[in-house]
Amino acid sequence: MPKSAVDLLRGKFGVSQLYQHEVVKNGETVLTVYWNPLTIAERESIQKKTGSEDANDFALALMIEKAKDKDGKRIFNDGDKVILRREIEAAVLQEIQLAMLESGTDKEVDEAKAELKSE
Numbered sequence: 001m002p003k004s005a006v007d008l009l010r011g012k013f014g015v016s017q018l019y020q021h022e023v024v025k026n027g028e029t030v031l032t033v034y035w036n037p038l039t040i041a042e043r044e045s046i047q048k049k050t051g052s053e054d055a056n057d058f059a060l061a062l063m064i065e066k067a068k069d070k071d072g073k074r075i076f077n078d079g080d081k082v083i084l085r086r087e088i089e090a091a092v093l094q095e096i097q098l099a100m101l102e103s104g105t106d107k108e109v110d111e112a113k114a115e116l117k118s119e
Contacts, residue, residue, distance in 0.1 A: 013037065014037075015036045015037055015039060016036070017036060018034055018035070018036060019037070019099070019100070020034045020035075021033050021095075021096055021099035021100070023092060023095065031075075032070065033067045033096055034067070034068045034072075035066040035068055035103070036066070037103065038100070042065070042066070045065075046061045046062055046065055049065075059094070059097040059101065060093065061081070062097065062100060062101070063076070063084075063096055063100060064076040064077075067100075
């Protein structure tokens with residue numbers, strides 16, 4: 001019996017996938033951040049929490065909400081937002097946020113291009 005569309009999508013793009021990003025300074029890994037893919041429900045929840053349409057607020061809230069350690073525990077608390085906004089280089093935070101927002105897309109596009117070339 002063929003798999004349903006939902007089963008196919010869940011298998012390739014489900015929340016069980018785990019991504020990681022390493023924050024590196026002078027060749028040394030300072031922090032490794034792990035996360036599962038963002039779902040529509042989570043995006044809506046984060047948007048409600050921020051109460052803003054501002055993309056920077058959303059990206060910061062996304063990072064705080066989704067970033068985990070290797071054991072799956074959140075590495076930021078909701079209360080860390082003020083410190084992250086005021087005391088951490090914006091470029092470092094944006095690097096993590098961009099990795100989270102783009103996770104899966106680059107790889108999938110590259111795989112699709114490779115498949116097209118091999119046909």
